[in-house]
Amino acid sequence: MGEKFLKIKKLMTNIIVAIILLIVLFPVIWIFFNSFKWDADIISLNFFSTPTLHNYLEVISTERLFTGLVNSTIITSISLLVGFCVGVPMAYIFARLNFWGKENLRFFVGSVRFLPPVAIVVPYLAIWLNAGLYDTHFSLIITYSLISICTMTWLCIECFSAVPINCEEGAAIDGCDAFQVFYKIALPLALPSVFAMLVFTFILLWNEFFMAFILTASKAFTMPVAVASAVTAGLMVPWGRISAMVILLSTPPLIFSYIITRFLPYYYKVS
Amino acid sequence: MNQKQLLYIFFIPSFTFLFTLGMYPLIEAVYLSLCDLDFRFPGTGNFVGLKNFIELFNDSRSYNDIIITFSWFIITTVGSLLVGIVLASIFNEYTSGKFKSVCLSLFVIPVVLPSVAGAFMWKLMYTPAIGIIPFLLSYIGFKTPILGDPHLALFACSLVYIWQWGSLIAALTMILFESVPRDPIEAARVFGASGFTLYRSILIPIIKPGLISLTFYSMVMSLRSFDYIYVMTAGGPGVSTETLDLYAYWQAIGAAGRVSYASAISIIMLLITIVIMSLFWKTVWVKSS
Numbered sequence: 258m259g260e261k262f263l264k265i266k267k268l269m270t271n272i273i274v275a276i277i278l279l280i281v282l283f284p285v286i287w288i289f290f291n292s293f294k295w296d297a298d299i300i301s302l303n304f305f306s307t308p309t310l311h312n313y314l315e316v317i318s319t320e321r322l323f324t325g326l327v328n329s330t331i332i333t334s335i336s337l338l339v340g341f342c343v344g345v346p347m348a349y350i351f352a353r354l355n356f357w358g359k360e361n362l363r364f365f366v367g368s369v370r371f372l373p374p375v376a377i378v379v380p381y382l383a384i385w386l387n388a389g390l391y392d393t394h395f396s397l398i399i400t401y402s403l404i405s406i407c408t409m410t411w412l413c414i415e416c417f418s419a420v421p422i423n424c425e426e427g428a429a430i431d432g433c434d435a436f437q438v439f440y441k442i443a444l445p446l447a448l449p450s451v452f453a454m455l456v457f458t459f460i461l462l463w464n465e466f467f468m469a470f471i472l473t474a475s476k477a478f479t480m481p482v483a484v485a486s487a488v489t490a491g492l493m494v495p496w497g498r499i500s501a502m503v504i505l506l507s508t509p510p511l512i513f514s515y516i517i518t519r520f521l522p523y524y525y526k527v528s
Numbered sequence: 529m530n531q532k533q534l535l536y537i538f539f540i541p542s543f544t545f546l547f548t549l550g551m552y553p554l555i556e557a558v559y560l561s562l563c564d565l566d567f568r569f570p571g572t573g574n575f576v577g578l579k580n581f582i583e584l585f586n587d588s589r590s591y592n593d594i595i596i597t598f599s600w601f602i603i604t605t606v607g608s609l610l611v612g613i614v615l616a617s618i619f620n621e622y623t624s625g626k627f628k629s630v631c632l633s634l635f636v637i638p639v640v641l642p643s644v645a646g647a648f649m650w651k652l653m654y655t656p657a658i659g660i661i662p663f664l665l666s667y668i669g670f671k672t673p674i675l676g677d678p679h680l681a682l683f684a685c686s687l688v689y690i691w692q693w694g695s696l697i698a699a700l701t702m703i704l705f706e707s708v709p710r711d712p713i714e715a716a717r718v719f720g721a722s723g724f725t726l727y728r729s730i731l732i733p734i735i736k737p738g739l740i741s742l743t744f745y746s747m748v749m750s751l752r753s754f755d756y757i758y759v760m761t762a763g764g765p766g767v768s769t770e771t772l773d774l775y776a777y778w779q780a781i782g783a784a785g786r787v788s789y790a791s792a793i794s795i796i797m798l799l800i801t802i803v804i805m806s807l808f809w810k811t812v813w814v815k816s817s
Contacts, residue, residue, distance in 0.1 A: 270622040277615060278634060281695050284649035285637060287660065291652070300658050343545060346538035354535055362543065369550040371748045371805065375773045376798040379780055379790045380556035383565065403549040406542075435534040464642035466755045467773070471781060481644040485759055488648050496652060503645045514640035515633070 285507075292500035299496045312501035322502060325483030328394065332469075332479060333462045336398050340405025340458055345451060347406075348413035349439055353425075363414070370407040377403070378471045385472060392474045400472060401462055408458045416450040417443060456517050460510045480506050557798075560791035567785025580792035589767060590775065590793065597753075597771045597800070600686060604750040607690040609743055612697025617727045619698070620705040628702070635699035638692045647759035650688045651675070654760075675761055678768035685753075685760050685769055693749060697742055704735040740812060747808065751801055772797045 291299050293308040316322055351363055381400055382391070390396040420443050428442045429435075444451075466481040473482060484502045488494075561580055565573040584590050619631050638646065653659045656673045665671075674684045708731060716730050732739070754773040757763065763770035763778070770778075772793055780790035 274619065274622055274631075277618065278631065281615075281638060281691070282634060283660075284646070284653060284691070285641070288645075288649050288652065343542045347542045347546075350535060350539040354531055354539075356535060365550070366546065369546070371801070372554075373751050373773070373794070373797045373801050375754070375776050376557055376794040376801075377550075377553050379776060379787065379794045380553035380560060382780060383560055383787050383791075384553065384556060386567070399549070403546070406546050406549075410546075435531045436537075439534070439538075460640055464640075464644075466642065466644050467752065470758075471777065481642050481755075484642075484648070485644045485755075488644070488651065488759055496658065499648060500652070503648050507641045507645045510640040510642065511637065514636055517636075517640075 288500045288503055291497060292504045294497055296495060296497045299500075312497040313505075316498055316501045316505065322480070322483050322487075322505075325478055325480040326505075328477055329463060329480040332394055332397050332401060332477070333459060336401035336405045336462060337455065337459055339398070339402040340409040341455060343402075344406045344409030345413055345444075346439070348410045349417050349443060351410065351414045352417035353443075366407055366410050369403065370411060374467050378468050381468075382471055391472070392476050394477050397469060397472055397477055397479070400468055401465065404465070405458050405462060408461060409454060412454040412457065413447070413451055416447040416454065419450065420446045453517055456513045460513055460517075463510055554798075557791045557794055560788050561795050563788045565786075565788040567787060573788075576788075580789050583789070584792050584796065589770075590772075590796075592767055593770050593772045593775045594796075594800075596682065596767075596769060597751075597797075599682060600753050600757075600771055601747070601750050601804070603683065603686045604689045604693070604753075605743065605747050607686060608694040608697055608746055608750075609739075611690055611694030612701055612742075613732065613739070615694070615698035616701035616705060617723075617731075620702055620731075621723055621727075632699050632702050635695040635702075637695075639696035641692070643688075643692070643755035644759055646688050646692050647685075647756045650684075650691070651760050654684055676765055678765050681761050681765065681769045685757050688756050688760070689750065689753070693746055697746065700742055701735070701739065704738040705731060708734050743812075744805075744808065747804065751797075751804075772800075 292312050293310070294306050295309060295311070298306040347366075351359065351366075377400075381396075385391040385393075385396040388396075424446065425438050425442050428438050433441060464481065465479075466485065469479040469482050470485065473479070478486075484499070484506050487499055487502060562575060562577060563573050564576045564579065615635070619628065623631055641649075653661050654674045656662045661674065662671075665674075672680070674680050712730060712734075713726065716726055721730065752773075753771050754777070757769050757771060757774060758777075761769045763774045776790040776793040776797070778784070779786045779793065
């Protein structure tokens with residue numbers, strides 16, 4: 258009897274695990290299938306219909322979404338580059354050097370990241386309007402750089418702290434100067450985790466909505482803004498097309514998150 | 529090049545750049561909130577002292593929004609933490625090996641989706657006649673349109689947040705559980721501790737420091753409710769889901785160009801954030817470490 262009870266218990270737990278996984282993934286799966294359906298099939302809750310690509314074709318030919326895609330790519334990659342170039346050296350300094358007020362400066366870097374975005378975005382709106390730069394790529398890149406620099410610095414401090422200090426001291430004894438130690442020893446050793454943090458920052462910037470929504474109007478809008486304006490427009494909602502948009506919007510972060518899951522346990526082990 | 533030169537080259541320009549980018553808007557926000565700048569009228573932008581704040585305190589809509597902001601904050605923080613811990617405990621107990629790590633990466637999926645995408649998915653699921661949730665609820669005789677009901681809309685919106693961040697907390701808590709040494713758990717099992725007791729009195733206390741930093745992060749993210757609420761209800765029905773960010777948005781762009789008033793709202797939002805975070809820091813974080 259005991260063995261039978263254990264078997265039933267095992268079966269029950271497996272069912273619970275499966276149900277939880279289904280609930281967690283259901284919204285994504287449902288949107289994915291909806292994006293291959295005609296609107297009529299979505300509205301009539303028809304679960305089994307012949308798949309069609311017309312939603313995707315229509316979405317890609319929409320000029321607004323395509324512009325959003327291009328803008329998102331440009332703005333995200335440039336601010337990511339700024340975040341890397343400014344944030345990584347700064348993180349190295351925080352991890353390795355001691356100087357006056359270090360902990361306070363480090364706290365400042367973290368706290369900018371934790372500010373409510375509305376406190377940054379409303380004054381930036383006034384600043385860019387005054388400067389005549391509202392709704393340009395430049396203004397959004399600068400605003401995003403703030404996020405990317407803070408995030409990269411804050412996260413990469415851990416990456417550099419994890420590099421064994423013996424390697425760096427050894428290199429210094431062998432005659433490397435401080436810059437060479439960073440460039441030839443610390444950076445290559447920390448690169449896998451720095452790369453993971455770069456991917457994380459990319460996802461953060463790609464998904465950012467609030468700032469882009471407030472700081473852009475008709476030219477420099479990013480992809481989340483384009484999707485949101487389609488979602489909230491009017492009563493006749495083209496569910497199929499929006500589903501396709503949402504899938505297109507979510508694909509890059511999903512791909513990159515797959516990369517990050519290869520690094521995340523490693524990162525936790527290190528810190 | 530010695531380390532001091534490295535500090536000058538690597539750090540001082542970068543930090544100055546960051547400091548300017550971060551501090552200038554904050555100073556500008558404080559300054560704007562003391563003016564009467566309004567994009568609809570040229571010639572505004574004069575210094576008016578605390579007029580905006582006095583107006584804000586006499587504005588019943590802002591009281592409503594502060595209450596909504598707090599409700600959202602509490603529902604989402606507590607909800608995502610509870611969901612995360614429960615899911616992590618179930619999966620840590622009942623899955624193992626390769627399957628466990630697959631589950632772990634599946635739990636990361638909701639949170640990497642853009643919040644706009646997540647909100648749309650749930651909006652579709654809530655929509656009467658085509659969504660799965662009204663479809664299921666109609667079997668138990670519940671026919672109210674969920675996002676159209678002033679009492680339910682906020683809970684409905686916060687479910688999206690809990691779905692996204694609760695699964696992330698679940699994934700990270702599973703990693704934390706993995707890091708717990710096996711011996712005390714085996715010992716507790718030998719002495720007959722059953723599943724629930726084991727988790728409540730041994731495992732969760734051991735990983736408490738990790739959980740506290742997760743809570744802190746979740747609290748920070750929870751105060752960024754704009755994306756979810758804007759896409760799902762845009763503050764409606766009425767103002768029943770309108771948080772302070774949304775009100776600031778309506779004042780600054782949506783309905784009027786009252787940038788100064790919006791700045792005053794964002795200053796209040798900033799103060800709320802600072803108060804919550806420092807209270808949490810002083811009462812929970814410092815005590816636990």
